[in-house]
Amino acid sequence: MASPVEQFQIKTIGPNLHVAGMDISFTNSAAFMILATVVVGVFLTQSMSGRHLVPTRIQSMAELSYEFIANMVRENVGAEGRPYFSFIFSLFMFILVGNLLGMIPYSYTFTSQIIVTFAMAITIFVAITVIALVKHGLHFFTFFFPSGAPVYMAPLLIPIEILSYLSRPISLSVRLFANMMAGHTMMKVFGGFVVALGIFGIAPLLVLVALTGFEILVAVLQAYVFTILTCIYLYDAIHLH
């Protein structure tokens, strides 16, 4: 029986490439990221190619996902969020398809690698800080002092606020990564029970079916949470408080 964490192993596909001391070989993680991008691209272009006034089933799926994110941006960021819509939409689709591709047996979940989620989170964090600095200039630093708080609380509040601001990329990335990793490990552990118990393995198998449904829910939910938190951070950057 393979170890439950073996599924997260990164394997190189094709030749090992090293440039300037860095390993840039093509891996299964990179392959699934490209696959996710291709799936999103093909899904959105092909479903909308008919441009029916009354949408077909697949076209309404594309329209639903578009409207879902458009509403999310409108409600959480406001009218100023419109320029960032395309970024948030691609972010949502990429994470969603990445999570769902991971649910296919024998495939690979690239969102279960902390480096992937952390790279996305730190990009968002830096970009949002730059947006806030460009928009508000030095006034941005008043963000670290909640308005209306008494001045003598400043030595206590400002470090807390700065710390909570700096921990945003960590919590954002760890949430997605830990959810994916824990879910897939748990499914593998239950899979091990099914094999080990023989005929009585039917009981953990039933749990596993329910668990698969739950994991698909988590996959969609975590994509949603990652995106909505990006929207909330963007709102903070644009409006300050």
Place this chain on the structure above:
Amino acid sequence: MELEAAKMIGAGLAVIALMGVGVGIGNIFSTLIASIARNPAARGEVFGIGILGFALTEAVALFALLIAFLILFT
């Protein structure tokens, strides 16, 4: 051998955080049900916020799990 035992005890202690998470998730959903029961029209709005709160609370459980894994396997 003592190090192994200490690691296992530490991993067990790390997941005590789940106590708070259990209370938190229960609280979120009980409040969500109560508010939908009082005002079913608000369901659409309240449900999204409830799910967001659930995901944020669940993340705490996963942080604890992560620490437990770090203690056990590193």
